[in-house]
Amino acid sequence: MELVCPLCNGLTKYLCRCHKCESVMIDKGPITDFLDEYSPYLPIGLTSMVDGANSNFCVHLFYCEKCDHDKRVKIERIKI
Numbered sequence: 385m386e387l388v389c390p391l392c393n394g395l396t397k398y399l400c401r402c403h404k405c406e407s408v409m410i411d412k413g414p415i416t417d418f419l420d421e422y423s424p425y426l427p428i429g430l431t432s433m434v435d436g437a438n439s440n441f442c443v444h445l446f447y448c449e450k451c452d453h454d455k456r457v458k459i460e461r462i463k464i
């Protein structure tokens with residue numbers, strides 16, 4: 385058995401609605417992708433925090449185009 389993020393693996397769709405305008409936010413993907421890109425500029429504490437969250441959850445960044453607002457959502461990994 386393996387723990388996987390259902391969103392990263394296309395097993396399910398997660399509809400995240402913007403709390404301001406109610407429109408469906410765009411899934412920008414798991415936040416670790418962003419960290420890989422920017423981690424040299426981040427304080428060490430922040431990266432280790434995300435690593436810790438990584439074991440059971442995959443943190444996705446959702447973005448609302450209308451409000452230019454983004455939100456991090458913890459997606460629970462499932463066993464396959």
Ligand SMILES: [Zn+2]
Binds near residue numbers: 413459
């Ligand atoms: Zn994911």
Ligand SMILES: [Zn+2]
Binds near residue numbers: 403452
């Ligand atoms: Zn919005």
